[in-house]
Amino acid sequence: MDTTDPLTTLPDTPHPAPLPLEGLEALDTLRGAVRGEVVVPGDPDYDEARKVYNAIHDRRPAVVVRAADAGDVIAGVLFARDHGLPLAVRGGAHAVAGYGTVDDGLVVDLSPMRAVRVDPAARTARAEGGCTWGDFNHATHAFGLATTGGVVSTTGIAGLTLGGGMGNLARRYGLSCDNLVEADVVTADGTLVTCDAERHPDLFWALRGGGGNFGVVTSFVYRLHPVDDVLGGVVFYPLDADVARNWRDLVAGSPEELNTIFVMVLGPDMPFLPERWHGRPVCGLVTCFSGPPEEDGKVLALLDELGPVVGRFVERMPYPVVNTLFDEDLPPGLYHYWKGNFSRDLSDGAIDVHVRYGATLPSMESDTAIFPIDGACHRVGPEESAFAYRDASFSAAFGTTHTDPADNEANIAWTRAYDEALRPHTQEAGYVNFMDTDDQDRVRANYRQNYDRLRTVKRRYDPGNLFRLNHNIEP
Structure with a gap:
């Protein structure tokens, strides 16, 4: 197996052939729609922009969108969808499988989106999808509060939470996903959806352990606990x-x-x-x-x-x-x-x-x-x-x-x-x-009795399997 290429192990789902991006007028349109940076091969910071944590995955995306906000995420998702480009989503870039990058596709890089806002009275914190646990813990510790997070501070909150989230407070306060109370998600059609126990509860259920199969989470709201x-x-x-x-x-x-x-x-x-x-x-x-x-x-x-x-x-x-x-x-x-x-x-x-x-x-x-x-x-x-x-x-x-x-x-x-x-x-x-x-x-075994329900949610929010660079749940 070619361990440097996740596409070799992903389901054979039909997608449009990628369009050549060199000289593509639509690339200028993308730049006009993005407040952050659009990085392509040949740019001075391209090699830095394409890196992920695990060096075994040395890939060359066609475009990297360094998103400044949810609007940039929407622009990147729609561009990848409309031009048949494989879409990778990068939070902290720690995914050992290298799913935060892709050859000849588009990477939505959330790392510029790292704001954290703590509500000490409600004991909650809203954190953007590019935050690391170091960012999150620094912000919440100022109030003597915390939630279960990773054991390495450079790990992204997004990937850890979407997969479940084990850490040093898990026995006392549960997994990271158990402490998630709300999420903003950009779905495959470019819609920004807010989900919680009452709004889009099927999506909220799936996010808590179902991985990156359903969209790009641009912000997470967590329940906090008194830990100093x-x-x-x-x-x-x-x-x-x-x-x-x-x-x-x-x-x-x-x-x-x-x-x-x-x-x-x-x-x-x-x-x-x-x-x-x-x-x-x-x-x-x-x-x-x-x-x-x-x-x-x-x-x-x-x-x-x-x-x-x-x-x-x-x-x-x-x-x-x-x-x-x-x-x-x-x-x-x-x-x-x-x-x-x-x-x-x-x-x-x-x-x-x-x-x-x-x-x-x-x-x-x-x-x-x-x-x-x-x-x-x-x-x-x-x-x-x-x-x-x-x-x-x-x-x-x-x-x-x-x-x-x-x-x-x-x-x-x-x-x-x-x-x-x-x-x-x-x-x-x-x-x-x-x-x-x-x-x-x-994958089916990883989700056990929940797999069929997850496929139903996948069909609703991503019927074309745009979000397939992950441990994929096919729609």
């Missing part, structure tokens, strides 16, 4: 199945205010980790305790009981900081290939597979992360939103990240073998935000 400082950081242990089993028991018995993500990495060069562990396989817990400070000692004692601690940096910090701890280790421009699976429990068999592959991680940047998705995530029914796996308690993301494209083939093969070894121990599907370009055959 947290006990956050990371604890490292030797890579050992007993630590993973102890963590499994910790999740089952700990308060929802304590969110821990189990990770396997090669020991990083950090001051709190002794040098003898640098580059050696270790496991760890990314910790975020949003409970009262007087309980911190008990939390630290629980973490110490999981196994021999070889390095620990856990302290009180502002909530936004805990979501930046890995930003420097995962900058844009690395090469990524991921897989993911849901599971009702973390069986001993699954733990053995994880530990076996954790011992052979192929690069310092590669990792496995297992997210707990219990607590508040389970208080939403499996058909109340498009996120279908409400019976899953864990979501694993695993794969390779590296700096040299020469390693792509070997690292992709390693990740696929890891995925195959895990399949007997997991549920049929995984979190759409952890799926790569070759996972289109898992």
